[in-house]
Amino acid sequence: MVTKSEEAELNRLESQAEHGGGGAWEYLSLVRKLKVRRSDYVLKHGLSILNDPKKRSALGDEVWTLYEQVAVAAMDCNSLDVASDCMKLLRKKFPESKRVSRLEAMLFEARGRWEEAEKAYSSLLEDNSVDQVIHKRRVAIAKAQGDSLKAIELLNKYLEIFMADHEAWRELAEIYVSLQMYKQAAFCYEELILSQPTAPLYHLAYADVLYTMGGLENLQTAKKYYASTIDLTGGENTRALYGVCLCTSGIAQLAKGRNKEEKDHSELHTLSAAVLQKAYKMKSPNKLPTAGIRLEKV
Known part of the structure; x- marks a missing residue:
């Protein structure tokens, strides 16, 4: 949970970056640290760094973390071409990365290509059956397709592994309520x-x-x-x-x-x-x- 002081600092950096006062990288780093989703600002300020050769090179290897962050933000904002461009660079740099494969599956999902996304997630789970993000993405696919019973099945399986996930219990409860x-x-x-x-x-x-x-x-x-x-x-x-x-x-x-x-x-x-x-x-x-x-x- 984000504390009041952390939120205040995030808002300060966001305002500073918005008004040309610098601090865009510090803002993006804090967004990652706090695990918050401010996708429109992340996309805007992330691209401002990636599109500037000097700023981009100054990040060193951390630039790949930024490409990943911008890719996710771009999917949230339906800027799928931007997300695709980021992932092409990531795949070229990390050809065997399961993390990049997960991003590619998310892009299938963002484009509504459910079968391809489900196939990709299932393949990733074969290699790592306790990947929480992938389990949750599969639930999201079921919900996006309006298949509440499938979402219930997947959440129950997820909770057999991650019983302490409060948000998952709450989501399951809300689905049950929606079905009476x-x-x-x-x-x-x-x-x-x-x-x-x-x-x-x-x-x-x-x-x-x-x-x-x-x-x-x-x-x-x-x-x-x-x-x-x-x-x-x-x-x-x-x-x-x-x-x-x-x-x-x-x-x-x-x-x-x-x-x-x-x-x-x-x-x-x-x-x-x-x-x-x-x-x-x-x-x-x-x-x-x-x-x-x-x-x-x-």
Whole structure:
């Protein structure tokens, strides 16, 4: 994750390079170090160096790193001819490089030549079955073709190898939600909460899935995770506050007084409603009476 100081330095160098103050190479180096994607600026300032013989020669062997960086940025920006030119030079310099082969497969992908890209990636995986980038590129191909089930299959295989990849678990969960496969999505969020118990985003997403599934037990659990989201965010997550109110209403209808803990739940609902009323008052004071009445009935 990029820190505030790192982002500030990146923005400073970017502004400096944009206004002719130099520092383009320093900016490009920092982009690589922080692993951020600012492809339009990378393409612009990368080409400004590569197209200047003096600047290019001053980089020495690092020029090949820049060619690779510009090639990826060019694909992001759909400047495929530029990407192709960069890769021709890289292939000439490194004729046996698997890294260059991966870039070439990415170019097939960028051009929508899915079968050729898949074939190239599969070949690369035969040589290195734990290449994370290639596994993820195959998932991207499946998603680009609208084949969600294939993407699910590939992500599950990927997670068998790289179980600690939080972004992959999150992506898999989102695909499951898009297909209304809520039980499977819930499992993904459970894994994320186990690995990152203080991340409110996962508590909230898990609660949303459980609420969507419905049923007394799911609503009760959803309410707990909405409450934990409120706790982790210092009471500032409007969606979680509203989720508590919705769950309280649903539980009341399904439990019909059977649950002795509903008194405590009612107190949580009242507190959540009060915070929401305050937020509505700040945003839309003229609509507060109506919003407040509706909220109290939830």
